[in-house]
Amino acid sequence: MDNNAPATDNPVDYIQHHLQPLAVGDGFWRINIDTMFFSILLAGIVMIVAYRVGKRVSDGAPTGMQNVLESLIDFVNGLVKEAFPKPNKIVGPIGLTIFVWVLLMNAMDLIPVDLLPKLADMMGIHYLKVVPTTDPHTTFAMSLSIFLLCIYYNVKIKGFGGYMKSFMVHPFGIYLAPVNFILTLVEELAKPLSLALRLFGNMFTGELVFLLIALLPWYIIPIPGSLWAIFHILVITLQAFIFMVLTIMYISMASEESH
C-alpha cells in the first residue's frame, strides 16, 4: 500500500508508479503483461461479439448488434471506397479492426485512474497500466504491421525494381538520386513512426493529465476530472478515427501504380 498511498505525499513517486508497467522477463523477453492482458481482453470481447453476430447474420431486416456493426462497416467501407479505385479485400477489415480496437483500448482511459491499479494492488499486483495505447509497444505493433503490409503492396504492384525506382526518382528526378533516396526513405519511415507516436502521445498525455488531476485535493478533483474526461471522449474517438483513416490512406498510396 505504501506506494499507492495518498498521492499528495509524494507526487513524483505516485506518477512514476502509475507509469510503471507490469512486466516480466529481461532484455528482449521483457513482456508487459498488463498491456497484453488488456489488449487481448478487449480484442477477445470484440471477437466474441463479432462471432455471435457473424454466425447469426441475416440479409433480412437487421436487428440489434448487427445494425450497429453494419453501420460501422458501411462507414469504414465508405472511406475505403473513397481511397481505393480498385476493390481491396483486406483494407476494410483492417480499418474496422483498428477503429474498434483502438477505440476500446483508449476508452480504458475513462475508467478512474486509480480504480483498477488499486484493485490489482489488493490482489497483490503492485504495478498496472490499464490503457494499452499508452504503451508504445501497442501502437508500434499496429503501425509496423501496416508498414510491412505497405511494403508488400508496393513490391506486389510496382515490382521490387519499381519500388526501388520510386525511391530514386521521387521527388527531384533521377539526377538527384541520392538526395531522393534519403528523402523518400525518411518519408516512408516517418509514416509508421508518426502513426504510432501520435496515438501513443495523445493517450500518454491524456493519462498523465488524469494522474495530475488525481493529485489534487479530493474536493477539487470532480470539476477538472469530469471536464477532462468529457474532452477526452473526443480525443479517444478522434485518435481511433485518425489511426484508421491514415492506415487506409497509407495502404492506398502503397497500392497505387506509380507516382
Place this chain on the structure above:
Amino acid sequence: MNVTATLFGQMITFIVFVWFIKAYLWEPLTQAMESRTKKISDGLAAAEQGQKKIEQATIEFSTRIDQAKTQASSIITDAESKSKNIVEEARVAAREEAQKIAKTSSQQLEQEINAAREKLKSEVAAMSLLCAEKIISKEIDKKMHDKIIDEVVNK
C-alpha cells in the same frame, strides 16, 4: 523504448484480430448487406411490376364488366322479345285451334243433324209407305206405287 517480445506479441494479436474480424464479421456482414441491397431492389422492381399489372387488370376488368353488362342486357332483350313471340304464337295457335275445334264440331253437328234428318225422312217415307200400303194394299199394284212414292221422296 526497447524492442521487446511485447511488440511482437501485440503484432501477432493485431494480425489474428484482423484475420478473425475479416473471416467472421466483415465477410458475412458485407455479403448479407449486398444480398439485402439486391433483395430490396428486386422487391422494388417486383412491386412496380405488380402495380403495372394491377393497372392493366383494372382496365381489363372494367372493359370485361362493360362487355358483360351489354351482353346481359342484349340477352335480356332477346329473351323478352322471344318470350313475347312465343306467347303471341301460342295465343295465335290456341285461337286457331279453338276455331278449328269449333268448326269441326259445328260440321259434325250439322252432319249429325243431316243424318238424323235423312234418317227421319226415310223413316217418315217408310211409315207413310207403310200407311199407304195398309190403306191401299188391295187396290194398287205395289210395284207401281213404289215408283211413284220414290219419285215423291226424291223430290
